[in-house]
Amino acid sequence: MSHPEESRRMSNTASGVIEIMERRGGFLRNPDRSLQPDRTDPFVSPQLISRFGLVTGAAITGTVQPGGKGPSLTGIETICGQTPEEFRARRPFAKLLAVNPAGRFHIGKGGNPSMRIVELFAPMGRGTRGLVVAPPKTGKTRLLEELTIAIHDDAPEARIVVLLVDERPEEVTHFRRQVPAEVLASSSDQSTQEHVRLVNMCMAQVRCEIECGHHVVVLVDSITRMGRAFNVHGSGSGRTMSGGLDSRALEIPRKFFGMARNVEDGGSVTVLATALIETGSRMDDLIFEEFKGTGNSEIVLDRQLADSRVFPAINLRTTGTRRDDLLFSPEELNAVNKLRRTTIDMPPAQAIEGMLKLLEKYPTNEELLKSLA
Structure with missing residues (x-):
């Protein structure tokens, strides 16, 4: 069996995500390499870019021709899964009309207890902008992995991207092996510039997808490390606040998180990002405060529960979703509100342990909610 890279070089077709270099054409980057530059990346001439109205982030398939300096793209078949004519006719991102999230992800149907609880207490739909708020060692990475698998099982037609920023190399390998998603990653042994470039490329790619009416889900680990990277990258560009955070450092991370939306008569972008708290870093606290309240859903993990080995x-x-009435039927909403009222005054450990017992008693969330009707 030939190696994927060898097959890609020998084939007369190529696919990838275009990165346009200033006044020098562009290159098709390979998502399997987290869009990192490579000498085998096909060159895209300025003439092709102009002729087809290409923009950075567009996923392209086309024909290539080998050359002395490397392969070159000679023709384009599809752009973001569309014909070139359809791509040119897409609606620009700024003109997309954002509406409330809709179409709940039924992530609890697989029976996973964590996913069943999240679906009841912090339901997510197409266009959700959610945070997983987590102190260290509370299971955020495992939860993100479970969310990826559950969303894929419920919505296989959606494009799912896991973005890992400044992540431990072994975690990158684990995600690539375990989740049915496109994993774009920069590991902790890479430079700040590489972290920043990957975030910008991912954001450009997702913008192109939603402009073309597609449904995309992006899971980010973590928005905190993304903020740190942009703070180092843009150091000195603005006023330095307490904790060493540059006043302009979070402009791109805010745009990335704010990109989540459900488009009227169009596609959607769902962004679920982890945010670190209680790390002992003033900068991490400030980054979390910048994003707190800007989302429409929060899953809050508890250090005391994790220390007690309650998972x-x-x-x-403190976990919940704004306007969850748009994601539940009236009967479901009534039952969920009853469930919340029974747990609201309980200590966190008693509440989650009580929920786990209810999940054992009722094999599905549908049965559980019917029992509360």
Whole structure:
């Protein structure tokens, strides 16, 4: 069996995500390499870019021709899964009309206890902008992995991207092996510039997808490390606040998180990002405060629950979704509100342990909610 890279070089077709270099054409980057530059990347001439109206982030398939300096793209078949004519006719991102999230992800149907609890207490739909708020060692990475698998099982037609920023190399390998998603990663042994470039490329790619009416889900680990990277990258560009955070450092991370939306008569972008708290870093606290309240869903993990080995370590009192009435039927909403009222005054450990017993008693969330009707 030939190696994928060898097959890619020998084939007369190529696919990838275009990165346009200033006044020098562009290159098709390979998502399997997390869009990192490579000498085998096909060159895209300025003439092709102009002729087809290409923009950085567009996923392209086309014909290539080998050359002395490397392969070159000679023709384009599809752009973001569309014909070139359809791509040119797409609606620009700025003109997309954002509406409330809709179409709940039924992530609890697989029976995973964590996913069943999240679906009841912090339901997510197409266009959700959610945070997983987590102190260290509370299971955020495992929860993100479970969310990826559950969303894929419920919505296989959606494009799912896992973005790992400044992540431990072994975690990158683990995600690539375990989740049915496109994993774009920069590991902790890479430079700040590489972290920043990957975030910008991912954001450009997702913008192109939603402009073309597609449904995309992006899971980010973590928005905190993304903020740190942009703070180092843009150091000195603005006023330095307490904690060493540059006043302009979070402009791109805010744009990335704010990109999540459900488009009227169009596609959607769902962004679920982890945010670190209680790390002992003033900068991390400031980054979290910048994003707190800008989302429409929060899953809050609890250090005391994790220290007591109670998992999932979800604080049911502080976990929730804005306008969850748009994601549940009236009967479901009534039952979920009853469930919340029974747990609101309980200590976090008692609440989550009580929920786990209910999940054992009722094999599905549908049965559980019917029992509360």
